[in-house]
Amino acid sequence: MQVSEQAAEEAAARELEAFLERRREQIAQRWADAPLFRTVFTVSRDEAVEACKVVVDALGDVASSGRLEDVAAPGFDSAREQLGRMAASRARSGINPAQVANEAARLRVVTTGLLHGEDLPEPTARDTLQALTLLMGTLRLVIMETTVLAGEDLIARQRQQLLEVATPVINLWEGVVAVPLIGTLDSARSQVVMESLLQAVVEQRARYAILDITGVPTVDSLVAQHLMKTVAAARLMGAECIVSGIRPAIAQTIVHLGIDLSPVLTRSSLADALSYALARQGIEVSRRAGGAAPR
Secondary structure, eight states: OHHHHHHHHHHHHHHHHHHHHHTHHHHHHHHTTSHHHHTTOOSOHHHHHHHHHHHHHHHHHHHHHTOTTOTTOGGGHHHHHHHHHHHHHHHHTTOOHHHHHHHHHHHHHHHHHHHHTSOOOHHHHHHHHHHHHHHHHHHHHHHHHHHHHHHHHHHHHHHHHHHHHTSOOEEEETTEEEEEEESOOOHHHHHHHHHHHHHHHHHHTOSEEEEEEEEOOOOOHHHHHHHHHHHHHHHHTTOEEEEEOOOHHHHHHHHHHTOOOTTSEEESSHHHHHHHHHHHTTOOOOOOGGGOOOO
């Protein structure tokens, strides 16, 4: 009995493969009008049709392998890249995974309708429909998988962009750049700070780099370690690094934790750090007599 059932499943998979091959063009044409494809390929419908054919061919390969319920079936490999681009596009447009799942479910309705139009004997039609239902359910899972991965990738890129925006490098003077830090300084943000500062040192040919921590609420051993690494990296690039904005409460915390910042040049404020950097370059800034603005 078990052998008979297995033979029936294999026969249904072969019939399904043949159906997908016969109806490839019609399935692709109808899928191209489905929201999952239509809202992505808005310029050229022909492009949408070709994308649908790639997915139909992948389903045919999976049916040929008999692994109808396996999301890791090699047949899906050719469609994952296409589905990934579509999922990324839907994620960027603000569509959530549940909506994508509903759109993917509509593909099964279209395909099942075409299968009902086939002139197949009753047992074959029933088994092939069951096989198609399994295969389209697996496709839906693959689409959901790529959608979730695309969403995670989008979130990671947006987080990186936010870190870069929240960590601007300012060119204060010729040869002097500064990074005003605001908020918590964790490992990820510290890496962005270091990369941005070193890039600015190279681009601006800066001799002095100022790290202003006035807006950093707390300094612990981890934050101090990040600052030390950034200072050391800037020195290797030929720039003297100055840490400014150490408030009294933070100074007490540093002393209490026993953190040694003696190798780091510090100043109480960003203005003091800039004044030091200018003085080291032989630049003196003073007001004109009478309180007028400096020249």
